[in-house]
Amino acid sequence: MSDHKPLILVTNDDGITARGIAFLVECMQEIGHVVVVAPNSPQSGMGHAITISTPLRLYPTTIFPELPAYECSGTPADCVKLGKHHVLKDRAPDLVVSGVNHGSNTAISVLYSGTMSAAIEAAIEGIPAIGFSLGDFSREPDFSHIRAHVLSITRNVLERGMPKGVALNVNFPIKAAEPLKGIKICRQANAKWQEIFDERRDPHGRRYFWLDGEFVNNDAGTDTDEYALAQNYTSIVPCQFDLTAYKVMDEMERWNL
Amino acid sequence: MSDHKPLILVTNDDGITARGIAFLVECMQEIGHVVVVAPNSPQSGMGHAITISTPLRLYPTTIFPELPAYECSGTPADCVKLGKHHVLKDRAPDLVVSGVNHGSNTAISVLYSGTMSAAIEAAIEGIPAIGFSLGDFSREPDFSHIRAHVLSITRNVLERGMPKGVALNVNFPIKAAEPLKGIKICRQANAKWQEIFDERRDPHGRRYFWLDGEFVNNDAGTDTDEYALAQNYTSIVPCQFDLTAYKVMDEMERWNL
Numbered sequence: 001m002s003d004h005k006p007l008i009l010v011t012n013d014d015g016i017t018a019r020g021i022a023f024l025v026e027c028m029q030e031i032g033h034v035v036v037v038a039p040n041s042p043q044s045g046m047g048h049a050i051t052i053s054t055p056l057r058l059y060p061t062t063i064f065p066e067l068p069a070y071e072c073s074g075t076p077a078d079c080v081k082l083g084k085h086h087v088l089k090d091r092a093p094d095l096v097v098s099g100v101n102h103g104s105n106t107a108i109s110v111l112y113s114g115t116m117s118a119a120i121e122a123a124i125e126g127i128p129a130i131g132f133s134l135g136d137f138s139r140e141p142d143f144s145h146i147r148a149h150v151l152s153i154t155r156n157v158l159e160r161g162m163p164k165g166v167a168l169n170v171n172f173p174i175k176a177a178e179p180l181k182g183i184k185i186c187r188q189a190n191a192k193w194q195e196i197f198d199e200r201r202d203p204h205g206r207r208y209f210w211l212d213g214e215f216v217n218n219d220a221g222t223d224t225d226e227y228a229l230a231q232n233y234t235s236i237v238p239c240q241f242d243l244t245a246y247k248v249m250d251e252m253e254r255w256n257l
Numbered sequence: 258m259s260d261h262k263p264l265i266l267v268t269n270d271d272g273i274t275a276r277g278i279a280f281l282v283e284c285m286q287e288i289g290h291v292v293v294v295a296p297n298s299p300q301s302g303m304g305h306a307i308t309i310s311t312p313l314r315l316y317p318t319t320i321f322p323e324l325p326a327y328e329c330s331g332t333p334a335d336c337v338k339l340g341k342h343h344v345l346k347d348r349a350p351d352l353v354v355s356g357v358n359h360g361s362n363t364a365i366s367v368l369y370s371g372t373m374s375a376a377i378e379a380a381i382e383g384i385p386a387i388g389f390s391l392g393d394f395s396r397e398p399d400f401s402h403i404r405a406h407v408l409s410i411t412r413n414v415l416e417r418g419m420p421k422g423v424a425l426n427v428n429f430p431i432k433a434a435e436p437l438k439g440i441k442i443c444r445q446a447n448a449k450w451q452e453i454f455d456e457r458r459d460p461h462g463r464r465y466f467w468l469d470g471e472f473v474n475n476d477a478g479t480d481t482d483e484y485a486l487a488q489n490y491t492s493i494v495p496c497q498f499d500l501t502a503y504k505v506m507d508e509m510e511r512w513n514l
Contacts, residue, residue: 021309042310044309044310045306045307045308045309045310046304046306047303047304047305047307047334047374048304048305048306048368048369049300049302049303049304049305049306049369050304050369050468051302051468052301052302052468053299053301053464054391055261055303055457055466056465056466056468057463057464057465057466058464058466065291077304077369078468081452081454081468082454082466084452085452085453085454086454086456086466091356108381108498110304110500111305111377111498111500112305112307112334113380115288117304117368120368121368124368124449149514151360152513152514153514156513156514158511160512162323163504163505163508165273165447165502166502166505167498182514183514185509185510185512187499187501187503187506188499188500190422190499192381195338195341195342196342197313197338197339197342197343198258199343200312202312206314207314208312208313208314209312209313209314209339209343210312210313210314210333211307211308211309211338213311220410234411235450235502236501236509237460238501238502238505238506238509239500239501239502240500240505241365241500241501242444242447243367243368243426243445243494243496243497243498243500244444244445244494244495244496244497245420245423245495245496245497246444247420247424248420248495248497249442250496251420252442252493252495253442255413255417255442256409256413257409257410257413257439257440257493
């Protein structure tokens with residue numbers, strides 16, 4: 001690795017055998033040296049979970065025969081931590097990419113998303129990072145329409161660097177008859193899941209629940225990720241990990257505490 | 258429940274048998290009607306994880322004999338969802354409180370914190386919410402010094418309501434010889450964990466890793482949660498779930514995408 005190609009750490013939350021990470025690895029090989037550290041099982045909905053109460057396992061895998069690749073028993077955030085501090089301890093990666101997720105991570109889903117937690121974990125470590133998600137939940141999605149955008153967004157980040165404390169949340173629309181219209185810089189839509197619990201009985205007569213929900217968008221803005229995707233654009237939301245609601249601090253100074 | 262007392266849902270991330278939730282329940286009983294829905298096992302570090310790939314269990318428990326209380330197989334965020342949409346489906350709670358966590362949730366820890374994910378989940382549902390954490394990791398912490406602050410902060414939130422899209426992250430210092438100096442409204446410190454992986458071999462000769470770390474505060478500000486706690490104040494950080502880095506959006510419009 002004596003050339004000037006960037007070193008790119010690839011992870012995801014659907015697990016190392018998912019089609020989305022295979023596609024992302026293929027794209028990244030056009031740009032740099034690729035190392036894969038990804039979960040050994042699906043981790044959807046894991047949010048920013050980390051593994052602190054049980055030990056972590058990390059094994060080399062031949063699933064990407066030409067590449068250094070490792071499967072990890074932990075969450076996407078664990079994969080980034082192990083990738084940076086163990087696998088790549090002698091040279092920090094120039095970029096961390098996560099995905100391509102099978103399913104969108106727009107609006108409030110950014111909080112539940114393992115894909116984005118990996119990107120945000122990298123941003124915490126000061127490494128430029130992008131989470132990629134496609135609005136297609138199937139196991140065999142068609143990724144062909146997103147390749148040019150994956151490459152162009154990645155090259156922009158590598159050339160320009162990322163503002164401190166920020167990671168990109170990139171969402172692509174499902175493949176349509178028309179080609180993608182372009183890329184929009186967006187804010188996170190004020191849209192959320194309306195939960196429904198599907199109550200059932202197991203064969204032993206005991207109750208259990210499946211969490212299910214309906215996505216409800218009450219945001220009429222035309223500058224949101226949801227709006228861009230509905231118009232067949234790729235959306236990019238720059239995401240920060242400082243959660244402080246600065247605008248509220250002054251108001252709270254007047255509380256009677 | 259025909260009086261005008263508020264309905265308060267209590268949860269945590271250390272599990273329903275932890276001392277911290279027993280203390281919080283006791284405090285809340287001075288203020289309102291209390292319902293408990295909490296994890297049946299420790300969920301520290303679970304971040305904003307939700308359970309979507311396995312079914313959830315929810316059982317009534319007699320651990321709080323005078324109260325409606327349920328133990329749940331899921332994460333803190335799951336507990337809030339099940340609490341609101343199933344247990345309290347006929348009357349939404351007026352407040353959700355989470356904790357008191359055994360250990361602090363300052364600075365970047367807010368992202369990894371199950372305690373705060375429960376509070377933020379409630380804020381997403383439009384319910385005022387507070388996560389309480391004490392900087393004492395022991396199993397039997399002394400909570401006596403924080404009771405007045407827990408009550409005063411909770412009463413303020415109930416009287417004033419919370420700004421939309423915000424939940425409070427409250428941290429208390431470990432009990433010192435001197436009484437607490439007061440309460441400070443703070444921003445999230447720019448401080449993080451410097452990861453260390455402790456590599457070991459199991460009895461079968463296979464490698465495993467414990468995630469460990471050292472907390473490093475590179476933030477010299479005197480308006481942070483870390484600073485307030487170090488001065489023996491209780492810190493309150495108002496936290497939002499819109500992660501959009503608005504300041505970066507204009508700059509990104511000039512990218513060559």
